[in-house]
């Protein structure tokens with residue numbers, strides 16, 4: 154069997170399914186260019202998608218890999234996390250030769266100008282490499298004035314047992330604690346664990362992290378992105394979020410590669426690229 158990329162519909166939304174000859178697969182929605190599923194084998198889903206995720210045309214989808222652009226969270230005047238996750242992207246080039254690779258694009262237009270008066274092209278490239286998923290976001294300034302943006306790949310990683318989950322690689326780094334008024338907090342010198350709400354921004358964070366979920370191990374590498382965001386809403390907040398629900402916080406952690414503290418500035422004609430790579434290391 155060879156690799157393939159096929160269109161299909163999920164919850165009334167046009168999507169692409171990438172399949173590797175070794176059985177790995179990924180699904181990407183044109184809505185938001187959002188990766189909704191990554192399976193390293195047919196029965197091994199690695200991403201979390203909420204069973205209560207919005208199915209409405211213009212809504213944000215809770216789970217997978219939302220593309221946050223051109224504003225992270227409330228760090229600016231725009232709607233939370235910007236508009237990229239709310240709009241329909243266009244399918245671009247596809248390649249199934251070495252690794253199934255799909256490109257989706259969003260360019261500025263009447264929908265974006267009222268929100269952000271800049272001329273840009275965003276391109277998301279999703280590649281299904283052996284035991285790994287590589288997602289690259291490229292932003293081009295196609296206008297005549299410089300602009301600034303913040304951005305992130307807001308990855309929801311599925312976990313089997315939240316109390317058995319730890320994230321290593323950030324132990325010696327201070328962070329902004331968004332769950333406690335963004336107060337700067339000294340390095341903890343222990344792996345991140347998820348007991349209650351965790352909402353942290355690690356500025357200029359290391360670019361190789363490891364998520365342990367009991368015996369399962371996942372590598373998270375970033376290039377081009379400066380910061381790392383770690384989020385789990387905890388029980389109380391999860392229960393109050395309509396498209397999550399009681400108990401859903403037990404099924405994921407977000408480990409986000411972003412540039413959110415100091416915005417990226419692009420001169421006319423300039424491009425910026427950020428990559429997040431998820432790699433299955435070991436475990437059943």
Ligand SMILES: O=P(O)(O)OC[C@H]1O[C@H](O)[C@H](O)[C@@H](O)[C@@H]1O
Nearest residue numbers: 226233234331352382383384407
């Ligand atoms: O609910 P959303 O708009 O998708 O945002 C979900 C979360 O995104 C990031 O991880 C932020 O750090 C959190 O503060 C936020 O709650």
